[in-house]
Amino acid sequence: MQKLWGPQDVADYFGVPVGTVYQWxxxxxxxxxxxxxxxxxxxxxxxxxxxxxxxxGVI
Known part of the structure; x- marks a missing residue:
């Protein structure tokens, strides 16, 4: 089983602020x-x- 990601991990993956992940x-x-x-x-x-x-071009 892989480690689950938190919002900060997702933000880091995409190179966006964590607030963007919360908006999504x-x-x-x-x-x-x-x-x-x-x-x-x-x-x-x-x-x-x-x-x-x-x-x-969506993200």
Missing amino acids: RTRGTGPTGKRVGKHVRYRPEDVEAWFDAQPE
């Missing part, structure tokens, strides 16, 4: 994350699949 989540446009207690966690493969599915 609020708007429902970002990668799928799940709550683990009070924290949001992302599977790295879900983040990569979301990125691959985005049209050119």
Whole structure:
């Protein structure tokens, strides 16, 4: 099992501010994350699949 990513890990992966990751989540446009207690966690493969599915120039 891979380590799950937090919002900061996703932000680092894309090179964007962590606030952008929170905006994506609020708007429902970002990668799928799940709550683990009070924290949001992302599977790295879900983040990569979301990125691959985005049209050119969207992110």
